[in-house]
Amino acid sequence: MAQNGGDLELPHRRLGGAKEQPNGKFADPLSLAERKRRDREERLELLLWKKPLLTLQYFLLESLITLKEWTCKLWQQRAMVLAVLLGLGFFSFIYSIEGTHQKYVQYLEKKFLWCAYWVGLGVLSSVGLGTGLHTFLLYLGPHIASVTLAAYECSSVNFPEPPYPEQITCPQEDGVEGSITLWSIISKVRLEACMWGAGTAIGELPPYFMARAARLSGAEPDDEDYEEFEEMLEQAEKAQDFPTRAKLAVQKMVQKVGFFGILACASIPNPLFDLAGITCGHFLVPFWTFFGATLIGKAVFKMHIQKLFVVITFSKHIVEQMVSLIGAVPLLGASIQKPFREYLEAQRGKLHQQAGQGSPTGENWLSWVFEKVVITMVCYFVCSIINSMAQSYAKRLQQKSYSEEKTK
Numbered sequence: 193m194a195q196n197g198g199d200l201e202l203p204h205r206r207l208g209g210a211k212e213q214p215n216g217k218f219a220d221p222l223s224l225a226e227r228k229r230r231d232r233e234e235r236l237e238l239l240l241w242k243k244p245l246l247t248l249q250y251f252l253l254e255s256l257i258t259l260k261e262w263t264c265k266l267w268q269q270r271a272m273v274l275a276v277l278l279g280l281g282f283f284s285f286i287y288s289i290e291g292t293h294q295k296y297v298q299y300l301e302k303k304f305l306w307c308a309y310w311v312g313l314g315v316l317s318s319v320g321l322g323t324g325l326h327t328f329l330l331y332l333g334p335h336i337a338s339v340t341l342a343a344y345e346c347s348s349v350n351f352p353e354p355p356y357p358e359q360i361t362c363p364q365e366d367g368v369e370g371s372i373t374l375w376s377i378i379s380k381v382r383l384e385a386c387m388w389g390a391g392t393a394i395g396e397l398p399p400y401f402m403a404r405a406a407r408l409s410g411a412e413p414d415d416e417d418y419e420e421f422e423e424m425l426e427q428a429e430k431a432q433d434f435p436t437r438a439k440l441a442v443q444k445m446v447q448k449v450g451f452f453g454i455l456a457c458a459s460i461p462n463p464l465f466d467l468a469g470i471t472c473g474h475f476l477v478p479f480w481t482f483f484g485a486t487l488i489g490k491a492v493f494k495m496h497i498q499k500l501f502v503v504i505t506f507s508k509h510i511v512e513q514m515v516s517l518i519g520a521v522p523l524l525g526a527s528i529q530k531p532f533r534e535y536l537e538a539q540r541g542k543l544h545q546q547a548g549q550g551s552p553t554g555e556n557w558l559s560w561v562f563e564k565v566v567i568t569m570v571c572y573f574v575c576s577i578i579n580s581m582a583q584s585y586a587k588r589l590q591q592k593s594y595s596e597e598k599t600k
Contacts, residue, residue, distance in 0.1 A: 253585050316395070318396055328388070330565075332384065337502055339377060342362070378500065389494060446471045451485050452485075458486045461498070515529060
C-alpha cells in the first residue's frame, strides 16, 4: 500500500519543498496551473486495475466522510426526518392491518415500486456528469422492444396481470389481426418510459447545484468540469474546433432563450446537456425554471421520440426484413440467421403459454450474451463509482496541501 501511494504523495512533497520568499509568497518551479494539471493526472491514475489497494483504501475513507456529511445534514433537518419517519410508521400500520382496503394498498404498492424502479434506473443513467449506467440500452429499450414484439404477435396489448410486467403472455381471448397501432404500444409503455425520463431529469441536478454553489460562494471552483466551462467562456472568441463550438452553442441557447432553450436541449438526445446544467447554475437560473424545463423535455418529448424509434424498429415487418437481410450476408449469413430465427420462435412460444406455466428450460445464446453484457456493464459502473470516490479523496488531500501552503 505504501508503494501504491508513492505517486499520490508526490504533489504534497513538492508543495512542502517550496521555500518562502521575503514577500510571503512561495517559490515554486511549477506554475499553479501546471501543478494542478499534474495533480489531476496523478488522480486519474488512481484506478482499481492499476492501484487496487490504495484505491480501495481511499474509497473507504471517502465513503466514511460522505456518510458523516450526510448524517450531519440529516441532523440539521431532524424535524423533517422525524415527520418522514412518522409518515412511514403510519403507512406501515395501514399496510399491516387486515381489511377491505388491502386490495388498494397492494395495487398502490405495486405501482409505486414499479415507478420507483424506473426512476432509479433513470437516475443511474444520467447521474455523474455523463458517466452513468446506460440503462435505456440495458433495460428500458429491451422492455419496449419486448412489448412491441408481443403486441404484434398477440394482436393485443391487454397482457394479463399478473404476470405482466414481470413476464409477458398473450391474453386468452384472440385479438383482431391488424388492430395494433403505434399509439397503442406507446400508450402501453408510457408510464415506465416517463418515470425513466423523470429519473434522468433528477440525475441532471448535481451539475446545476455544483455550479450554482460555486457562483454564489464566490470561491474558486474545485470541479474540473466547472473550470473547463469557465475556460471555455474566456476563450469563446478563439474557439475553432467543432466540440467547443457545439458546447458554446448549447451555452448560448440556454443563456439567451431561457426556459425554452433548456426545453429544446432536453427534448433531444444530447450528450452535452450536462453543460446546460452547469450553465444554468453559473448564471443563477431559478431552480424550477431549469428543473421544470428539463423534466418536461426528458420525461415527455424526448421519451416519446425514443419510444417511437424503438417501436418502429421492432415492429413485426421491420424485424422480419432485418432477419432476411442477415441471411443475405455472404458466407456467414445463413449461420447467423438461424439463431436469430430460433430466438424469435422461442419468444413467440413463451408469449402463447398459459400464465401459470413455467418458462421453457432451454436458454438461447442471445439471452445468455445479453445477460453477460448487463453483468459486465453493472460491474464496470460499480468500479467507476469506486474509482471516482477514491479520486475524490485524493483531491481532498491535494486541496488540503494547497490550503496548508497558503496559511504558512
